[in-house]
Amino acid sequence: MEDFLLRVEHVSKHYSGHTALDDVSLDIPRGSVYGLLGPNGAGKTTLIRIINRITAPDEGRVLFDGRPLASADVQRIGYLPEERGLYKKMKVGEQALFFARLKGLSRAEAVRRLRVWFDRFDIASWWNRRVEELSKGMAQKVQFIVTVLHEPELLIFDEPFSGFDPINANLLKEEILGLRDRGATVIFSTHNMSSVEEVCDHITLIDRSRNILSGAVDEIRRRHGQNLFRLEYRGDEAALRRALTGRCEVVASGGDLPAEEAAVVLHASTEGLPELQSLTVHVADDAALRGVIAAANETVALRSFAEQIPSMNDIFIRAVDGSL
Numbered sequence: 001m002e003d004f005l006l007r008v009e010h011v012s013k014h015y016s017g018h019t020a021l022d023d024v025s026l027d028i029p030r031g032s033v034y035g036l037l038g039p040n041g042a043g044k045t046t047l048i049r050i051i052n053r054i055t056a057p058d059e060g061r062v063l064f065d066g067r068p069l070a071s072a073d074v075q076r077i078g079y080l081p082e083e084r085g086l087y088k089k090m091k092v093g094e095q096a097l098f099f100a101r102l103k104g105l106s107r108a109e110a111v112r113r114l115r116v117w118f119d120r121f122d123i124a125s126w127w128n129r130r131v132e133e134l135s136k137g138m139a140q141k142v143q144f145i146v147t148v149l150h151e152p153e154l155l156i157f158d159e160p161f162s163g164f165d166p167i168n169a170n171l172l173k174e175e176i177l178g179l180r181d182r183g184a185t186v187i188f189s190t191h192n193m194s195s196v197e198e199v200c201d202h203i204t205l206i207d208r209s210r211n212i213l214s215g216a217v218d219e220i221r222r223r224h225g226q227n228l229f230r231l232e233y234r235g236d237e238a239a240l241r242r243a244l245t246g247r248c249e250v251v252a253s254g255g256d257l258p259a260e261e262a263a264v265v266l267h268a269s270t271e272g273l274p275e276l277q278s279l280t281v282h283v284a285d286d287a288a289l290r291g292v293i294a295a296a297n298e299t300v301a302l303r304s305f306a307e308q309i310p311s312m313n314d315i316f317i318r319a320v321d322g323s324l
C-alpha cells in the first residue's frame with residue numbers, strides 16, 4: 001500500500017459569496033515532489049494555508065502522518081509563502097538566525113547550518129549587509145534557506161521559482177530534488193509547467209475550486225497522449241506519404257518542424273548521407289500503428305519511431321478549457 005505523508009479529504013472552504021475549495025481530496029506520497037497546479041484564483045493558496053493551519057476548512061479534514069493534522073505538526077512543516085516578508089532594516093545573517101531560533105535550533109547549530117547554506121547559494125558575503133540591499137532573487141534565497149533550515153519533513157513552497165533568473169531557478173530545482181533525496185516531502189504551487197516536468201513526480205490540478213486531475217506526472221502524460229507518433233527516416237517523402245495513405249493522418253513533416261527541432265534533425269545527419277527527415281502522424285489505434293510501422297519500414301530507411309507525449313503545459317490548457 002502506498003505510504004502517504006499527507007491526505008486531504010473532502011475539504012471545502014467558503015468565503016462570503018465564494019467557494020474557494022469545493023470537496024477537494026488528494027494524497028501526497030511520502031518522499032514525493034508534489035505540484036499543485038491551477039489557474040489564478042483556483043484555490044491553491046487557500047489549500048496551502050489549510051495545510052499550514054493558517055486557516056481552517058469548513059468541511060473535510062487533513063491527515064498528517066495518518067492522524068488529523070494538529071498544531072504541533074506545524075513544527076514539522078516548512079512553509080515558504082508567496083508573499084514574503086523579511087525585516088528590511090535587519091542584517092541578513094542576524095535575521096536568518098532569528099528565524100532559525102524560532103524554529104527551535106540552538107544558536108550554534110543555526111550558525112553551522114546557515115554557513116553551509118549561505119555558501120551553497122553563494123551569498124556568504126551578504127551576511128552583514130542589510131536586507132533592503134538584497135535583490136529580489138537574493139532575498140528569496142534567504143527565505144528559502146530559512147524555510148528548510150530546521151529540516152522539516154514536509155516542505156511547502158508557494159511559487160518558489162518566481163523572481164529567479166534561469167540559473168538560480170536551476171539551482172533551486174537541484175536543491176528541491178536534494179531535499180527530497182534526503183527524505184523530505186515537497187509540495188509546491190506553480191504556474192511554471194517546465195519546472196513541473198523537471199521536478200514533480202505527482203501533481204494535482206485545481207480549477208475553479210475543484211480537483212480536476214491528480215496523479216503521477218508520467219502516467220498522466222502517457223494517459224493523455226493523442227496517438228501522435230513521430231517517424232525519423234531517410235528516403236522519399238512522397239513515397240512514404242503514399243504508403244501511409246489510409247493508414248494514418250500526417251499532421252506535420254520535417255519542413256513543418258520548429259526551427260530548433262529542424263536544427264536537431266540536420267545535426268543528426270551524417271556526412272555523405274541524405275538528411276534525416278521526419279513525419280508526425282496520428283493513428284487511430286494499435287492495429288493501425290502496426291500497419292504504419294510496417295509500411296514505413298518497407299518504403300524508407302526508418303531511423304526512429306516514438307510516441308509524442310503531451311507536455312504538462314498542453315495538458316494544463318486542455319484540462320482547464322475542458323477539452324481533455
Ligand SMILES: Nc1ncnc2c1ncn2[C@@H]1O[C@H](COP(=O)(O)OP(=O)(O)OP(=O)(O)O)[C@@H](O)[C@H]1O
Pocket residue numbers: 015016018019020038039040041042043044045046047
Ligand atoms: N481571505 C479571503 N477572503 C475572501 N476570498 C478569498 C480569501 N482568500 C482567497 N479568497 C478567494 O478564493 C479564491 C481562491 O484564491 P487562492 O488565493 O486560493 O487562489 P490561487 O489558486 O492561489 O491563485 P493564484 O494562482 O492567483 O495565486 C479567489 O477567488 C480569492 O479571491
